Amino acid sequence: MSVSVAKVRFKVVGCTSWEDGYHPKSMEEMHPFVTGWKSERYCPYPQQFVVCLRSKARIRKIQLLSHEYMIASKIELFVGRSSIQGQQANSLLNIQYTRLGYVSLSANDATNYKSREMKSINIDAEGQYLKLVLHTNHVNQLNLFNQVSVLALNILGHDPQSHITKSQSIKVTGRQPPVHVSTINDLSFDMTLDPSSARLIKQLEAQKQQAIERDQFELAKALKEAINEMIKVGQVLCHYEREKRQAIEREDFDEAKKWKSEKDSIEIQLKERLNFEQLLRGEIPIVREQGRKDKKVHYVPEELTRDTSTRQSNLPSLSSGQHLPSEPPPPVNQPIDIELPHINTSQQQSNYSEYPNEDAEMPPSQPEPLTDAQLNEAAVAVQVFGDVTVAKVFSKLYHLREQGLTDVLDIMKKETSFSRSEMTKALCQILRRGFSDKVLTSFNIAIDILKELMGEYAKRHRLSSSDLVTVLDKILPVVMNRFADTNTRIQSSSMRAILDLAAIPEVKPLLGHYLLRPLAQDKTKSLDDGSKLTISMETQARTVTWRYAKGRVEVLQAFLEVVDLGTAHMTIPKIMEFVNISLQHNHAKVREAAAQLTVYLYKGYRDGTIRELLPVSSSDHIAMKNIFWRTLFHQLDEIDGIVHIAGQESFEKAKKMKQKRLNNLKGELDALRSLAQATGQLPASEDSEEIATVAAQTRVIDSATIEQTCPFCKSSRPEFNVKAHMDEHYAAECPMLLQCKKCTQVVEIKNYGAHMLNDCSSQTEMAECPKCHEVFGKTQLESHMKGSRCTAPPDDHVKCPLCHTNVQNNDESWHNHLMSVSSGCTKNPRRKRRRPGQQHVSVTKASEGVTVIPR
Structure with missing residues (x-):
């Protein structure tokens, strides 16, 4: 006998930390485009969050979907229930937890961080709360800030009273009854199908169950076939929806419109040919065609019948411990009523730029000719790599740009007849174009070219330090400008590119000069009367784009973790000169990042000059009224072991008040003595x-x-x-x-x-x-x-x-x-209490007997 389980709805009621835009509440939803929960940057471990079930349930299975590279080394599971009844029963302080065990997650380096691991954990526990404790992350080059992330959580169970009890099941069968999870309740169903398709499938599934109960088996069979076809089409529609969103992200609105129109067209055709209205009314749909008998409908999108064998892939079978691709697969070249093959994770970077309209031509395999401006911009690159390769790099079609950059990477690994200076100039022209690309894949290939140029190519051709500086002068400003990108993946990749260069011994000493460059330069503005107004660097820097400024500060801190102070132009005065401008930035996130860097420096080096180099002093009473500066100096004081008392005068101020009181008392004593x-x-x-x-x-x-x-x-x-x-x-x-x-x-x-x-x-x-x-x-x-x-x-x-x-x-x-010992606050843990059996003694202070002499 198997036990049928269903999804148990929950809400997140507690979490240690999260990054902006990745709130744990997002885990209450399940669809392919959910952002999930992500811990804050440089978070302390372990991280934990608590979910509360809608009602007490018997939990039989838990499914977790982890991030592709922000992966916890292990996750502990606890089930809890309230220890008291009444109004405080839902307080997290009154929950008693039972540890169920833990699961370990793969580091995912075998898939090159292209897949996401889903864990299916079979348990048998009753409770209303579930706590997950995530331990230290797996370290990899993509996870710059040592974060962990969980994209989706699915809890499966049933009412504790609706099935046989745990002891009864063991007594009858001798073992735990197996758990049956329907397709629509599995996490892979929600994470691989288009949301609109998933809703339609759930409606068809409910209609199928009603048909089975009424013994309408022909209708149930038709509904089953429609569900199977809808599942396969839903995978295709999910891919179209993702392509549309990616096109919107890179502001290619023509491409987004094409994906949307194609998706809408498929949905309309599918509903018409499967006759959804008849199915939902409980009627078996029949399609009559001229010259043929009535037959069942199998919907095959025309664009899927083309020869696109280079793009074959499919969704994996998501059993415990297997991996889910970080992006749904592209369409396959088979009818959707045929079993699809397992996914090949090495083919995730596929070409998606085909136009799937029947009358449209296939995308061109040759790039458009270079314009005069592009020829001037890449004159040396054309001589070295050829006009076809350079034209691909400058193409408007991103799959051609990727191909062109890949060709450049292959060429530079081979021996050529061009001098190293010509090759260096040509690569700089290509890299400036590659790092300006809005597509993440092209940007990552440009990073690979830069690493190859500064690493193996520089060693093989013995590039001097001046040659490396020439490359950095032209390329690093372009890379650091991408810190301001609204695409967080490109933003993270640009930061990773800087840190990858820091891992090259010959380049590492040269980076400090660029990382400490001012956020802005002095600017001269001409006025109407002919005079000129100079705006200082400090004023300009305060209004610099906050994402760019915040990225500069964070990369500098990450660089300081791998470099020794005093090398690579890294000295405390130079660092603080850069940090001080960031501490006065107009945006709070930049100031917070700069304050974190200041605390890191003070904690790591204990250099007393850091306090002196700050733009304000702790003795500046006006500045200390600002909570930002007060918090920063309190953090520095805590490193020095100084405890601050909030809501009362500082220790030094209290001491001055005491001294003033002492002087007054001494003056009164002198007057009393003189009068006597x-x-x-x-x-x-x-x-x-x-x-x-x-x-x-x-x-x-x-x-x-x-x-x-x-x-x-x-x-x-x-x-x-x-x-x-x-x-x-x-x-x-x-x-x-x-x-x-x-x-x-x-x-x-x-x-x-x-x-x-x-x-x-x-x-x-x-x-x-x-x-x-x-x-x-x-x-x-x-x-x-x-x-x-x-x-x-x-x-x-x-x-x-x-x-x-x-x-x-x-x-x-x-x-x-x-x-008060006898009648004081009963909840004050520091109050001295009367010992058992101790008698209360009232003490009255005797008068001192001092003779008061009238003045």
Whole structure:
């Protein structure tokens, strides 16, 4: 007996991190064009995310689709259920997890990162939560930022009460019953078919099940054949939709229009010839043709009958551990009712530029002639590689451009009669054209040509450093300009090209000069009155395209990880000169990347001059009001072991206030002593010992006592004279302080809510309750406002962020609430509690007996 399972719908309720545009919520959808979830750049490991099922279910199978190169080394699986009942049952803090095991993922280098691995994991567990823990990524040259990514997640199961229990099944059969997964519930169905085709197939499948229940087997057979044909056509339509999207991405709108019209045409013909309306009404479709008997319809697109054997491929059978191509396959040259062969992953880079209209001509195999401007631009390249090859590189058809660049790569690997200077100039002309291409495949071939030129070709022909510098002068600016590309794949490839050059020993020392070049140059502008206005480099750099500036900073940081400081023009002053301009860029993402680079430098080299070279100082009170600069200096201080207290004056400011208070007390003591001497109650000849007695009676706090006293809890210890001990007290002991759970910063408890809203790194995730003014996560605010705990505090009172009781909003009330042994805050983990059996003793301070002399 097999167990039928269905998809279990879920929603993502928790995630460690994600990159912009790759939110984990996208995993709630399944179709070939889904972006999936991607961790943030340089993320800490392990990464994890939690999904909540729509209802409690018995999970029988989990399917995961991994990215082609952002691959986790292993993934652990946990199933969970809430440990309590009631309103807090859905809180992630109340979930108890059971570890199911882990799966290991292939590094995917065998497929050259052209396929995606799908894991099908058979389990048998009940719960409502599923947690995935992803460990360190497989390292490869494409994964520049050590990220991991999961594109799709499919959970299959059933209601725990709808089938025999686990113990019953084992008792009857002696083993677990097999799991039956229908075609439409499998992950490969959603990830390889056009979404519109998938919806139609699901409608036909539902109609087929109804026909089976009514014993209408002829109709069920017709529906089955229509589903099979629709699945095969859906694969073709998925390819057309992908080609259309790629054409839109490279702004080739004529090509996109052709793919769309062809896709629409096939869909219309298919619906007419399969008679969808009759099938959905429960009628068997019959097509009558002149001179023939009635027959069943098999739809064969005309464009698939052409001789395109060079493009044969198909979708793989996606069993556990097999690979799914990163792009759906091109159309095949067979009728769609014939079994298609397994995919050959080595043929993924196929030619898709045919026009599939019946009357259209096949695409030309020869490029269009070069124009005069192109001949001038590539004069040396024409002499070296020939006009046909160069014309292919300059062609408007991208498959010809790819072919031309590949021919150039093959030619340069062979011995030629041209001098190395001629070959170098010719290759530079080709590379400038290749790196300007909008198609990723052509761009990657240009990267291969550049690596070959700077590597093996340079060694074989003994190119000098001046020759290499000449190439870099002409090529690197073009490559770095692609950092600003809106196509993220080209953007990543351009960054990878720089790092690939850094792996060549002869080129590595030369790159620093180019990476530290200013983001912009001084600009002179002519005014109407004939005068000229010079715009400084710093002003220009602040408005540079943010993607370009951010890419420059990130590549510089990646380069510093593989180069020693002091080599390749890499010195702290030169680096900071570049970083300072990025720290003042108009876009926040550029400033954040520059701040991350500053912290990396300070942490790696501990060079004190970094602080001095920053454009602002920590003593600049105006600049420190900006949360960006305050956060940056706090990060640098944390590296030095300095703990900052949020919501209260700094340690130095508190010390100055104490000193001022000490001076005032000493002045009052002098006035008191003078008045006592004048009235005769204190002899003028009184020695210093008696004066010291009077000073003790008036409770003068000397400087040593002030240095030993915590400004928050007022506790005093001799070791507090050492600043490190005082910082330890702040971080771990002081009952008036608390470590923020989000950013780990030490904050004052009474200002904890204000910190979460204004200063915390997670402030965008927090919100204030309009009724009780407590601060919660945005996802928890709605449930809090519906609960009984949400009540408005009385006037002049606020809610304690720990125990949620009302506290009068003044220093004395907060001190008593947070530090009282008997009646203090029950949720304060640092408060001293009365030991069991300890008696409460009331202590009343005796009067000092000081004689007050009226003035």
